Amino acid sequence: MSNCAIVGVNWGDEGKGRMVDLLTEDYDIVIRYQGGGNAGHTIVNKYGKFALHLLPSGIFRDGVVNILGNGVALDPENLMNEIDTVAESGVFVTPDKLMISDRASVLLPWHRELDGLEEARLADKKYGSTKQGIAPFYSDKYQKKTILAGELLYPEHLREHLLGILEWKNLTLKNVYGAEEWTWERLEAWLSEYGERIKPYIKDTGAYLRRAQSEGKRVLFEAQLASLRDLDYGIYPYTTSSNTLAAYAPVGCSCPSLKVDEIIGVIKAYSTCVGEGPFTCEWFGEEAEKLREAGSEYGAKTGRPRRVGPLDIVATRYGVQVQAATCVVITKLDVLSYMDKIPVCTHYKLNGEVIDYFPFPSVLPDAEPVIEYMDGWGCDISGVRRWEDLPRAAQEYVLYIEREVGCRVGYVSVGPERESIIIR
Numbered sequence: 519m520s521n522c523a524i525v526g527v528n529w530g531d532e533g534k535g536r537m538v539d540l541l542t543e544d545y546d547i548v549i550r551y552q553g554g555g556n557a558g559h560t561i562v563n564k565y566g567k568f569a570l571h572l573l574p575s576g577i578f579r580d581g582v583v584n585i586l587g588n589g590v591a592l593d594p595e596n597l598m599n600e601i602d603t604v605a606e607s608g609v610f611v612t613p614d615k616l617m618i619s620d621r622a623s624v625l626l627p628w629h630r631e632l633d634g635l636e637e638a639r640l641a642d643k644k645y646g647s648t649k650q651g652i653a654p655f656y657s658d659k660y661q662k663k664t665i666l667a668g669e670l671l672y673p674e675h676l677r678e679h680l681l682g683i684l685e686w687k688n689l690t691l692k693n694v695y696g697a698e699e700w701t702w703e704r705l706e707a708w709l710s711e712y713g714e715r716i717k718p719y720i721k722d723t724g725a726y727l728r729r730a731q732s733e734g735k736r737v738l739f740e741a742q743l744a745s746l747r748d749l750d751y752g753i754y755p756y757t758t759s760s761n762t763l764a765a766y767a768p769v770g771c772s773c774p775s776l777k778v779d780e781i782i783g784v785i786k787a788y789s790t791c792v793g794e795g796p797f798t799c800e801w802f803g804e805e806a807e808k809l810r811e812a813g814s815e816y817g818a819k820t821g822r823p824r825r826v827g828p829l830d831i832v833a834t835r836y837g838v839q840v841q842a843a844t845c846v847v848i849t850k851l852d853v854l855s856y857m858d859k860i861p862v863c864t865h866y867k868l869n870g871e872v873i874d875y876f877p878f879p880s881v882l883p884d885a886e887p888v889i890e891y892m893d894g895w896g897c898d899i900s901g902v903r904r905w906e907d908l909p910r911a912a913q914e915y916v917l918y919i920e921r922e923v924g925c926r927v928g929y930v931s932v933g934p935e936r937e938s939i940i941i942r
């Protein structure tokens with residue numbers, strides 16, 4: 519049976535959550551393999567509207583097992599708040615529905631604090647962090663200065679390990695930032711409030727997945743953020759601190775023998791970007807405001823207005839290539855219905871030369887967009903459910919994207935609801 523990854527092709531917020539929510543029907547297990555509480559998937563279904571940050575999107579489907587793999591930034595505080603929030607809408611997250619890999623590293627309370635302190639120190643050179651502690655967390659993970667979730671199940675060992683980390687972390691808090699030190703008592707209180715609550719979910723998910731694999735169960739890998747925010751292949755240093763690419767899924771899911779057979783890359787019909795960093799196609803002023811309003815482009819986590827602009831073919835082609843997508847989805851096509859002409863960035867101009875490749879991050883700020891226009895379709899398409907019912911100009915736009923990015927468009931999304939989708 520085939521496994522599938524749903525990944526972002528652009529800067530994030532492409533609508534991955536709605537695709538996972540739609541496709542979980544066909545899968546037994548949904549796994550988050552990277553990232554943490556710093557970005558959000560928005561999902562609209564019969565239970566209501568939700569901004570999920572850590573919970574896999576399969577949490578709304580009965581019979582689906584959801585897993586937080588070893589690659590995620592496991593933030594017990596965020597996770598418990600989310601579990602409480604979905605429970606208010608009648609979605610109850612029990613240990614048979616959610617499993618946390620015992621090998622997931624834990625985001626400790628000082629990571630969030632350090633994120634804020636560092637952004638404040640950087641002042642006008644800040645990275646635009648959501649201040650959820652992700653960068654300090656991943657740097658501590660790779661320095662081996664945090665704990666694995668499974669250690670919460672061994673209290674005596676845990677205390678000794680954490681006392682050592684606490685002593686080391688206080689050196690940074692005090693000497694680098696002049697901040698208040700953490701005491702063991704304060705950390706113990708945090709552990710008993712949040713650590714205790716996540717304990718029932720912690721399992722050897724690797725063993726579970728190997729069994730599931732031998733039984734032919736189907737797995738859906740859910741990514742957070744997208745190609746251009748990948749730590750190694752994105753617009754460094756304006757990336758996230760983990761690998762968002764599908765190629766990382768087997769490593770971060772807690773079962774490296776799982777294969778990713780299909781990679782669905784999600785492309786938004788126009789460009790948006792949250793936070794800092796070069797964004798070649800950026801619009802400002804009235805036309806930006808109009809697009810932002812039409813697409814409700816405000817951050818799921820922070821409520822920040824997103825930067826917006828036309829579809830960037832150069833960046834999108836690169837995004838599809840690094841994801842090794844086998845199929846793509848175009849989302850939010852309905853949002854462009856108000857435009858008479860649809861603008862597209864077909865190339866970049868760099869140092870007087872017209873290029874079609876995505877440049878190295880250091881020179882990306884020098885790139886200028888080359889814009890061409892396609893015909894608009896001038897009508898509401900949000901009720902369309904079949905490809906043949908899409909207006910000709912909308913079909914042309916989709917086919918143009920397919921040709922330019924070199925990957926088959928398998929789905930076109932025309933609204934946030936589960937059923938607002940055209941399957942091609």
Ligand code: GDP
Nearest residue numbers: 531532533534535558559560850931932933934
């Ligand atoms: P994710 O992190 O990639 O899941 O992206 P977001 O959570 O930011 O999702 C994008 C937003 O667009 C959410 O509010 C979705 O409900 C909404 N959305 C997704 N697909 C469509 C679509 O085809 N049309 C419209 N109008 N909204 C959509």
